[in-house]
Amino acid sequence: MLRSIAQRVPPPPTEKSFRSPLHHPRVATVIGRWLALAVVICFLTGLFSHLQQATPGWLVIPSRPASLYRVTQGLHVLSGTIAVPLLLAKLWTVYPKLFAKPPWPPSREALATILERLSILVLVSAMALELFTGFLNTVQWYPWPFPFKQTHYALAWIIIGALCVHLAVKLPLILAHWRRTPSDRSQAAGSLPPAITGLTRRGLFRTVAGAATLVGITSVGQSVPALGPVAVLAPRKPNVGPQGLPINRTAKDAGVTGIDADWRFTIKGPQQLSYSLDELRQLPQSRSELPIACVEGWSQGARWEGVRIRDLLRLCGATKDSSVRVVSMEKGGFYATSELPPEFAHDPLTLLALRLNGDELALDHGFPARIIAPNRPGVLQTKWVHRLEVIS
Structure with missing residues (x-):
C-alpha cells in the first residue's frame, strides 16, 4: 500500500516542468530591459536629489532651470512606482529558475550559478525594501527605527552593484535573446501554442506595459497638474492645502x-x-x-x-x-x-x-x-x- 501511495505522489518540480513560453529567456530579457530603464532613471534622479541635500564641496549645483528639481523628483517617484509591476512581472517570468539544480560537483559553471543566485537574492531583496520604504515615504509614514534618507541612499548603491553583477553573469544569455528570433516571430504570429493562461508573449508584454502605464498615469498627477483628476493612486493632491499648496x-x-x-x-x-x-x-x-x-x-x-x-x-x-x-x-x-x-x-x-x-x-x-x-x-x-x- 505504501508503494502505491508513493507511486501516486508526483515528483518534485524541476525547471523543465515549466513549459510555458512566457518563461522563455526572450520574455525575461524584454521585461528586464524595461525594468532596468526604470531602475536607472530612478537611481540617477534620486542621486540628484541626494546631492541637493548633501552637496559635496567640489560639486556646484546650478540654480537653473528653475523647475529642474520638480521634473527630476517627479520622474524619480514615477519610475519607482512603475518599477513595482515590472519587478513582479520579471520575477514571474524567471521563478522556474528556483527549481534548477546547480551543477555538481563544483565547477566554474557551479560557481557562476551560485554567484548569479546570490546577486539575484541581494538585488530582489534590496529592490523590494527600497520600493516599500520609498512608497511609505510618499505618505510620510516611517514605522522603522533607521533613518530613511541614509538607508534609501545606501540601498540604491547596493541595487546598482547587484544589478551590475547580475548583468555581467547573464550577459551571454541577454545578448542571445536581445533581438527577436524566428521562433519569437512564430510565437507572436500564434503558430506556437499559448501559455496555459491563454496569453501569448505579445499579450503578456501588452499586459505588463498596460499595468505599468496605468499605475504611472494614476499616480503622476501629483506632479503633473493636467493629470490631477485621475491621480487616484497619488498620495497627495498638489493643489489641496492652505493657499493652494499642501503642507x-x-x-x-x-x-x-x-x-x-x-x-x-x-x-x-x-x-x-x-x-x-x-x-x-x-x-x-x-x-x-x-x-x-x-x-x-x-x-x-x-x-x-x-x-x-x-x-x-x-x-x-x-x-x-x-x-x-x-x-x-x-x-x-x-x-x-x-x-x-x-x-x-x-x-x-x-x-x-x-x-x-x-x-x-x-x-x-x-x-x-x-x-x-x-x-x-x-x-x-x-x-x-x-x-x-x-x-x-
Whole structure:
C-alpha cells in the first residue's frame, strides 16, 4: 500500500516542468530591459536629489532651470512606482529558475550559478525594501527605527552593484535573446501554442506595459497638474492645502506658534542688520513664479513675493561668492537650518518670501518669512526664517 501511495505522489518540480513560453529567456530579457530603464532613471534622479541635500564641496549645483528639481523628483517617484509591476512581472517570468539544480560537483559553471543566485537574492531583496520604504515615504509614514534618507541612499548603491553583477553573469544569455528570433516571430504570429493562461508573449508584454502605464498615469498627477483628476493612486493632491499648496510639516509639528510683537529678522554678516516685519515689508519687493517640489514627488507652482536674498546680502556688505546659512524658528528637526550656496543666494529668483499667491503667508507655510529658491527640494525651502548668517 505504501508503494502505491508513493507511486501516486508526483515528483518534485524541476525547471523543465515549466513549459510555458512566457518563461522563455526572450520574455525575461524584454521585461528586464524595461525594468532596468526604470531602475536607472530612478537611481540617477534620486542621486540628484541626494546631492541637493548633501552637496559635496567640489560639486556646484546650478540654480537653473528653475523647475529642474520638480521634473527630476517627479520622474524619480514615477519610475519607482512603475518599477513595482515590472519587478513582479520579471520575477514571474524567471521563478522556474528556483527549481534548477546547480551543477555538481563544483565547477566554474557551479560557481557562476551560485554567484548569479546570490546577486539575484541581494538585488530582489534590496529592490523590494527600497520600493516599500520609498512608497511609505510618499505618505510620510516611517514605522522603522533607521533613518530613511541614509538607508534609501545606501540601498540604491547596493541595487546598482547587484544589478551590475547580475548583468555581467547573464550577459551571454541577454545578448542571445536581445533581438527577436524566428521562433519569437512564430510565437507572436500564434503558430506556437499559448501559455496555459491563454496569453501569448505579445499579450503578456501588452499586459505588463498596460499595468505599468496605468499605475504611472494614476499616480503622476501629483506632479503633473493636467493629470490631477485621475491621480487616484497619488498620495497627495498638489493643489489641496492652505493657499493652494499642501503642507508636509505644520507649524504645530515644528513647535512654532507665531511671532511676538518684538520679533526681529536679523542678518549676521560684514554688517549686522535687523528688521521688524513691517520694515521687511517696506524694503523693495520682488515676485517669483516658482514651484514647491517635495522629495515625496508632489509639486505645485505658486506666486511668491518678498525681498531678494541678494539684495539683503548687498545691504549687509556680503561679497558675491558668499553662501548663506538660513536659520528657522523651528524647534529641532533635520531641516531647522539650510544653506544657500552662492549660485542660489545670488539668483534673482531667490526670495525671503513674505506673501504667497497674493496673500500674507499662512503660519503653516512659514509666516512671517520663508525661503523660496529655484531648483531646490521643498525641505530646503526653509520656513519660519528669523536669521540669515553670511558664510564667506
